[in-house]
Amino acid sequence: MGSSIETLxxxxxxxxxxxxxxxxxxxxxxxxxxxxxxxAKKQExxxxxxxxxxxxxxxxxxxxxxxxxVTYPPIDYQNVSYYSAPRAVKPLGSLDEVDPELRRTYxxxxxxxxxxxxxxxxxxxxxxDSVSVGTTMRKELGELGIIFCSFGEAVRxxxxxxxxxxxxxxxxxxxxxxxxxxxxxxxxSFCYVPPGVRCPMExxxxxxxxxxxxxxFERTLIIADEGAYVSYLEGCTAPRRDENQLHAAVVExxxxxxxxxxxxxxxxxYAGDTEGKGGIYxxxxxxxxxxxxxxxxxxxxxxxGSAITWKYPSVILxxxxxxxxxxxxxxxxxxQQADTGTKMIHMGRNTKxxxxxxxxxxxxxxxxxxxxxxxxxKADNARNYTQCxxxxxxxxxxxxxxxxxxxANSTATLEHEASTSKIxxxxxxxxxxxxxxxxDAVSMIVSGFCKDVFQQLPMEFALEAQQLLGITLEGSVx
Amino acid sequence: MxxxxxxxxxVGDKEILRGISLSVGAGEIHAIMGPNGSGxxxxxxxxxxxxAYEVTGGSVTYDGEDLLAMAPEERAQKGLxxxxxxxxxxxxxTNGYFLRAGYNAIRKAKGLEEVDLFEFDDIVKERLQLVDxxxxxxxxxxxxxxxxxxxxxNEILQMAVLEPRLAVLDETDSGLDIDALRxxxxxxxxxxxxxxxxxxxxxxxxxxxxxxxxxxxxxxNGRIVQSGGKELALELEAHxxxxxxx
Numbered sequence: 013m014g015s016s017i018e019t020l021x022x023x024x025x026x027x028x029x030x031x032x033x034x035x036x037x038x039x040x041x042x043x044x045x046x047x048x049x050x051x052a053k054k055q056e057x058x059x060x061x062x063x064x065x066x067x068x069x070x071x072x073x074x075x076x077x078x079x080x081x082v083t084y085p086p087i088d089y090q091n092v093s094y095y096s097a098p099r100a101v102k103p104l105g106s107l108d109e110v111d112p113e114l115r116r117t118y119x120x121x122x123x124x125x126x127x128x129x130x131x132x133x134x135x136x137x138x139x140x141d142s143v144s145v146g147t148t149m150r151k152e153l154g155e156l157g158i159i160f161c162s163f164g165e166a167v168r169x170x171x172x173x174x175x176x177x178x179x180x181x182x183x184x185x186x187x188x189x190x191x192x193x194x195x196x197x198x199x200x201s202f203c204y205v206p207p208g209v210r211c212p213m214e215x216x217x218x219x220x221x222x223x224x225x226x227x228x229f230e231r232t233l234i235i236a237d238e239g240a241y242v243s244y245l246e247g248c249t250a251p252r253r254d255e256n257q258l259h260a261a262v263v264e265x266x267x268x269x270x271x272x273x274x275x276x277x278x279x280x281x282y283a284g285d286t287e288g289k290g291g292i293y294x295x296x297x298x299x300x301x302x303x304x305x306x307x308x309x310x311x312x313x314x315x316x317g318s319a320i321t322w323k324y325p326s327v328i329l330x331x332x333x334x335x336x337x338x339x340x341x342x343x344x345x346x347x348q349q350a351d352t353g354t355k356m357i358h359m360g361r362n363t364k365x366x367x368x369x370x371x372x373x374x375x376x377x378x379x380x381x382x383x384x385x386x387x388x389x390k391a392d393n394a395r396n397y398t399q400c401x402x403x404x405x406x407x408x409x410x411x412x413x414x415x416x417x418x419x420a421n422s423t424a425t426l427e428h429e430a431s432t433s434k435i436x437x438x439x440x441x442x443x444x445x446x447x448x449x450x451x452d453a454v455s456m457i458v459s460g461f462c463k464d465v466f467q468q469l470p471m472e473f474a475l476e477a478q479q480l481l482g483i484t485l486e487g488s489v490x
Numbered sequence: 491m492x493x494x495x496x497x498x499x500x501v502g503d504k505e506i507l508r509g510i511s512l513s514v515g516a517g518e519i520h521a522i523m524g525p526n527g528s529g530x531x532x533x534x535x536x537x538x539x540x541x542a543y544e545v546t547g548g549s550v551t552y553d554g555e556d557l558l559a560m561a562p563e564e565r566a567q568k569g570l571x572x573x574x575x576x577x578x579x580x581x582x583x584t585n586g587y588f589l590r591a592g593y594n595a596i597r598k599a600k601g602l603e604e605v606d607l608f609e610f611d612d613i614v615k616e617r618l619q620l621v622d623x624x625x626x627x628x629x630x631x632x633x634x635x636x637x638x639x640x641x642x643x644n645e646i647l648q649m650a651v652l653e654p655r656l657a658v659l660d661e662t663d664s665g666l667d668i669d670a671l672r673x674x675x676x677x678x679x680x681x682x683x684x685x686x687x688x689x690x691x692x693x694x695x696x697x698x699x700x701x702x703x704x705x706x707x708x709x710x711n712g713r714i715v716q717s718g719g720k721e722l723a724l725e726l727e728a729h730x731x732x733x734x735x736x
Contacts, residue, residue, distance in 0.1 A: 433581065437541070442578035444562040445538050445571075446592030446648065447599065456591055460582030460631070 037096040042089055044068060047195050050095050054164050054198070059175055067184035067194030074188045080351035081380040081412055082320050084256070084293065092227045092258055094196040149213065157206040158242075160215055163231055166202035173204055177235055181264040181301045181328070189260040189295040189322075193229045197262070200230035205240035205271075214470055216245040219261075227258035234264070236271035238304065243274040243470060256284075256319060261296045269304030269331065274312070276469055277325075281317035286375075288347025291319025298325035302334035305360075310337040312468040315350060324382065326355035329363035329391070336365040339465040344377025344409070353383035353414075358394035358424070367398040370462050373409035380412040387424040394424045403461050404434040405454065433461075491516050491553060491687055492656060498547035499536045506532040508712035509548065514656070517684040521698055521723060522691045524709035525731045530691045531575055533709070534660040537689075538572040539565055552656070566592075567599035569655030569686075573645040573662050579633040585644065586628030589614060589651050596652060617650040621677040638665035646677045653681070658689045663697040675700030695727040 038049060047068045051061040076087070153160050159170060167174050184194035201217040219230060236242050246263075259281065265273045275298075284291025294317075300309035311325040327336030338354035356365035371379040379402065387394045402411035413430055435457055443453035459466070466474045492514040499507040506529045514520055524530050536543050537550065539562035550557040557565060580588065593613075594604040605613070618625055621643050633641050642662055649657055659678070663671055678688065678701050690701055698706075698720065706722040707714045710731065716722065 436578075438578050439580055441540055441562060442574065442580070443588075443592075445566050445574075446588070446652065447563055447566040447595035448591055449563055449595075452591065452595065456583055456587070457580060460580070460584075460587075463582060 037093050040091050040093045042092070042094060042196065046094055050196055050198060053095065054167070056167055057171055059171075060167060060178075063179065063184060064195050067191050068196075070185045071188065071191040071195055074191060076188050080322050080382070081378065081414075082322065082349040082351050084320055084349075087256075087258065087293070089192075094227060094229065095198050097198075152213075153211070156209050156212070158209060158211055159202065159204040161202055163197075163200040163202045163233065166233075170202075170204070173235070174202070174233070177233055177264070177266055178231075179264075181266060181299050182262050182297050187297060190262050190297040193231060193260045193262045193297070197229045197231040200232045200261070201234075202232070203234045203242060203244065205236045205242045207238040207240060209237075209240050211240070211242040214243050214245055216247065218247045227260065229259075230261050232261070232263040233266075234273055234275070235266045236268065236273045236307075238269045238271060240268075241272045244276065245470065246275070246277045247280070256290060257292050259292050259294050259296070259318075261298075263296070263298040263325075265300035265309055267300065267302050267304060267307035267309050267334075270306045271304060272308040272310070273300060274310045275300070275325070277311075277313040277315075278469075279313065279315045279317055279321070283317045283348050284319040284346065286346045288319070288376075291348070292317065293320045294318035294323060295320075296323040298323065299328065299355075300326070300336070301328045302331055302336055302363075303328075304331040304334070306333045307331045308335040308337075310335075310339075310468070311354070312337075312339040312465065313341070313352075314465070314469070315340070315342040315352060318350075319348060321348075321350040321352050323352045324354055326357070327365065328357045328359065329365065329394075330359045331363075332360040333362045334360055335363070337468075338365075338367045338369070338383075339468045340369045341372070341462045341465045342370070342379055342381075343372045344374065344379045346375040346377060348375075348377045350378070351380040351382055353381045355384040355386070356396060358385075358387045358391040358396070361390070361392045361394075363391055363394050365394075365396045367396070367400070368464050369398075369400045370465055371400075371402045371411055372405065372458060372461070373402070373411050374405035376408045378410040378412075380414060382414040382416075384416040384418070385426060386417075387419040387421050387426075389420045391421050392423050394421065396424075396426045398426070398428045399464075400428070400430040401461065402430075402432045403458065404432070492557075493551040494548070495550075496548040497533075497536070497545065497550060499532060499543050499545050501532065501543050505546070506543075506712055507536065510709075510712070510714055511548075512707065512714065514687050514689060516687055517682075518705065519682070519688045519690065519701065519703045521701075521703035521706045521720075522689060522709055523693070523695075523706060523723065523726060526693070528709045529712040530693075530709055531660055532712075534572055534575075534658045534689075534691050537565075537658055538562060538570065563595070564599075566652075567596050569596075571649055571652055571654030571657045573642075573649060573657065573659040575660040575662075575664065577633045577636075577641040577645055579631070579636075581631050581634050583632050584628065585630055585632050586614065588632045589628070589648060592648070593651055614651055617647060620650050620680055621647045622673045623647055639667065639670040642666055643670065643674060646674050650677060650681055653686075655686050656689070657681075657686070658691065660691045661693065662690070663692055663694065671697065672700060695723045698723045 047064050051064055150160065182190050184191055203215055205211050217232065234242065234244055265275060267273045281292035281294055302309045309327045313325060315321050325338060329336050336356050342350045342352050344350050353369060354367055367383055369381045371381055373379040381400050383398065385396045400413055404411055411432060415428060417426060435454060439457060440450050440453050494510055494512040497507050497510040510533060522530055532543060536545060545558055590610045597604055615625065623643055633644060636644060642665060662674060666674060690703060703720050706718055706720060708716040
């Protein structure tokens with residue numbers, strides 16, 4: 013584009029600070045002993061250790077996948093520390109006992125760990141590096157029979173639920189990064205909503221990577237029992253560091269008969285600097301099983317951070333009449349790369365899935381949508397609607413679409429719509445002539461482009477996402 | 491209000507404006523006529539500050555200030571409005587939202603409070619009638635899928651909402667049928683006030699039957715070759731531009 017575009021200064025990543033806190037970090041490297049050490053530190057039962065070891069052995073036989081449309085130097089898995097925790101962590105009687113330094117960290121991130129949070133009606137589980145440092149609103153949720161706690165706590169207090177559902181959606185052998193996660197995951201969030209209960213507030217997990225040289229491998233497991241409903245939010249940030257840090261998470265969702273799980277993510281990991289140095293490698297496996305009849309799983313994601321995003325939140329539509337949804341906004345700027353999309357696997361009859369993907373590329377960013385819609389033999393009357401739109405800002409970015417469709421049942425109906433557009437110099441000038449600045453113009457055009465997805469987000473998250481988008485694109489147009 | 495002196499401008503390395511001088515006072519309507527390629531639209535774009543045109547000489551003073559030193563959005567905030575010859579489509583952004591964003595940007599620049607959705611709704615409803623437009627237009631994406639006539643009408647709606655001090659209408663009549671032409675012209679005439687001014691850029695005399703100018707200027711080859719009153723337009727219609735081309 014012309015001279016007037018791409019001249020502004022980038023705004024600093026405002027969550028790039030480091031918390032100075034004493035941490036217990038194990039030496040870098042991965043071996044069976046490390047897997048055993050993590051399990052021992054967490055005082056896990058036998059079944060979980062064995063599961064980890066199976067995953068580790070499987071991982072050793074696997075190779076890092078390279079089919080995604082991203083490039084990065086080889087990752088040395090022996091040069092990562094697989095466990096890091098603030099030193100003082102011990103079971104807390106109440107959130108008021110959370111280390112003040114940690115509490116300040118979360119406050120800077122706009123997350124209050126004090127019980128005052130109840131006013132805003134959101135329950136938060138805060139994960140700092142490898143461990144959960146606090147979960148709010150537990151009493152209120154407990155009265156309804158809802159379990160919302162750190163994964164470690166769930167293992168200790170509800171081992172039967174963990175054993176029953178862990179790996180039931182994403183098996184330990186699923187893929188390279190999921191197997192790695194299964195071997196070394198340290199904490200995460202756990203949620204169980206009992207039959208017939210509608211969770212009255214948003215549940216939320218806030219992930220923070222702090223320590224240098226570590227990876228974050230958390231695991232989230234959410235189960236909505238028959239007729240239950242839960243809406244879940246996930247947020248993430250990390251300090252600015254020149255090295256790349258690895259984040260390989262697994263999220264499993266289970267919806268039984270007539271249950272709904274809605275999962276929303278605003279991902280704002282450190283993306284690296286304008287030259288592409290540093291940033292998080294985000295290799296995440298997210299999958300939901302719409303297991304029961306009339307069950308529903310809905311993913312909404314706003315991906316603005318990370319140097320590399322490799323992520324395909326998927327739904328297995330097992331139950332008859334089940335529904336799967338995927339709404340996504342993925343933004344890349346500077347040297348960011350994203351290969352993201354979804355898989356909708358129709359197994360049950362009368363299953364429906366909707367995919368709405370909005371990719372925005374700016375700077376030298378590279379954005380790929382990769383989606384698969386699969387209709388199995390018994391899935392009579394399956395329906396899918398896919399809409400996949402790309403927007404380009406500037407001349408040096410890229411947008412790619414890789415849709416895969418496999419249909420084994422002739423009663424299926426699939427629709428696919430796709431478009432590519434570009435924010436043009438003429439559009440910006442038109443807006444300027446009406447009194448708007450270039451940045452207001454871009455933000456307005458991009459928000460309009462993403463509207464269908466933002467509408468799916470819970471209210472307060474939608475505002476945050478919109479602001480984040482503005483910040484991410486700042487400096488891409490002048 | 492506007493004082494253009496010996497203005498030269500190029501696009502690429504081609505000189506389009508070769509020394510234009512023109513004064514526009516408050517309350518006046520000026521028509522700029524001329525054959526294709528004479529530089530009419532370039533003049534409109536240069537006044538609005540389009541980045542594709544480079545000013546290579548001369549000056550433009552607007553309300554005592556150096557217009558050429560201002561960014562395009564600053565010119566707009568100070569009341570300069572261009573009705574585009576080819577209005578731009580902005581998919582995904584509703585017309586109503588776009589109008590309010592512009593309206594508020596201009597208010598903000600003037601140090602006034604921004605108006606909320608409800609206040610704005612009242613303002614825009616009244617202005618819609620001025621250009622005989624359906625409120626449904628506000629819900630459609632800016633110019634997306636609009637017919638040629640709808641786009642031009644939409645430009646005048648924006649003008650009605652933003653209430654510019656100086657409006658430049660660039661070939662607003664092209665692509666309009668006779669009924670639409672009447673509606674658009676009526677709108678422009680109703681917006682006329684003693685403290686604002688309008689420059690009408692047009693190829694044909696037809697529009698000037700509806701928007702009656704105080705002055706007519708003939709632009710040929712990047713220069714104003716003749717100026718006069720409204721009767722000059724009729725002369726041009728009868729004898730063509732060849733008669734005045736120097």
